[in-house]
Amino acid sequence: MKRIAIVGAGAVGLYYGARLALNGEDVSFLLRSDYEAVEEQGIRLESVHGDAVLKPVKAFRTAEEIGPVDLIIVAWKATANDLFESVLPPLCHEETQLLTLQNGLGNCERLAEIVGPERVMGGLCFVCLNRLSEGFVKHTAGGKVTIGDWLAPPAGSKAEELVRRFKSANIPAEFSDDLKTAQWRKLVWNTPFNGLSIAEGGVTTDRLLADPETKSEIRAVMGDVIRAARALGCEIDPAVVDFEIDRTKGMDAYRPSSMIDYVEGREVEFDAIWAEPLRQAKLAGADVPHMEALASRIQERLRERR
């Protein structure tokens, strides 16, 4: 059987790791603050796709204790990526594959520097997951994971095989043969909603949509993201703007992951979700004034918080 390690076992890592383990996969979790609770109570999922408990859990405090695995799933915030160089080597053998489920841009590139681009995959999670207490994840909406290879393989996609394993574990998943476009497609949501939830001082998505001014800003930022993607050769249908706004209405008072980090005083994934997309947009010559203004407002909020 193939061994899997979850690096960053928060909302996303606990949820997908537990689903895979419940389907018989050999999953080890690298845990920090949740270690004791998970050892005692296991991982508990309350989910629109069915509640579940994983117990016992293969729980570890260090990568060295886990040892080499066949697949590493990275699900910590991009703000922890500087630790890749120390955490990943003990988990790798010569063919270990890596899947990042992180939001934003720049994560695959960091992994590719360590193991080479052909072993890296990216997954975009169109899902609402919150870790409500240690080892306990609530999954309130959505569920699809779009998985693609960072470097299009000459034959036999690793990502396609992984999609099959995710689906068999009760995780809706689809394969993308264009990971870069899929990443920008995900940013169409994260850039405005995660961003304005911080820029407006820590507010939920229902409040952003209830205010005509912020709602119109959401549309404008989404337009910029789609324009930036196009300048980089990634075509996104502008109809996704209405689709995403309607989908978000169904999430009620949702707290985007970056907004939770902001209100709880933790580091925010600013580089991955705003700075790097903006840098790439400008390099490609895209006119993105709303993305730019939003990034400045977030920086201002983060400065005030210090």
Ligand SMILES: NC(=O)C1=CN([C@@H]2O[C@H](COP(=O)(O)OP(=O)(O)OC[C@H]3O[C@@H](n4cnc5c(N)ncnc54)[C@H](OP(=O)(O)O)[C@@H]3O)[C@@H](O)[C@H]2O)C=CC1
């Ligand atoms: N939540 C969601 O619905 C979605 C999130 N995403 C993306 O997925 C990624 C993960 O998000 P999410 O699960 O919400 O984040 P969480 O904050 O819930 O989880 C991050 C986890 O990483 C762990 N971690 C951080 N640093 C280390 C370290 N040095 N060693 C071991 N563990 C560490 C944290 O441990 P500790 O608890 O000890 O700090 C925590 O368990 C992000 O990129 C996010 O943008 C994408 C789509 C949806």
Ligand SMILES: CC(C)(CO)C(=O)C(=O)O
């Ligand atoms: C957009 C969403 C809710 C998943 O669809 C997400 O990525 C987040 O909360 O960060």
